[in-house]
Amino acid sequence: MNDCLFCKIIAGDIPSGRVYEDERIYAFKDINPQAPVHVLIVPKTHLSGLDGLEEAEDRLLASLLRAAHTIAAREGVETSGYRLISNCGPDACQSVKHLHFHLLGGKQLSEEMD
Ligand code: AMP
Ligand code: ZN
16 A cells, blocks of 8 residues: 555565564564564555454464564563554554554553553
8 A cells, every 4th residue: 555654664665673574474663662572563465454354364364463472482572471452443543554463562561451
């Protein structure tokens, strides 16, 4: 998608701190980290968000979750723990309309979920 920030990052048109990449997935450091480890995990194909998923994306979704665990291990938070969040829609403050998961860790995260 031409005007999508994350599509531009995936294409290399905007620089990013890459931490993981495979054929279908790209992951990079969040520019405004909310925890010592804050990685964004995105599919290389443009999907708007959790609300844009169809059954055809089931395997991709599973791969994203599996990649999250690999990234957590690489970032050294596999044992200490981490949180995976995907904001969907206005109430969740989704600001980039390209499906992404936030992987947060490296500190004791709040029990609050909002
Ligand atoms: P969300 O609010 O869930 O849509 O998350 C979008 C995330 O993208 C935010 O946490 C931003 O800090 C992050 N972000 C925005 N621009 C960039 C960028 N150029 N590189 C890395 N992360 C970014
Ligand atoms: Zn996109």
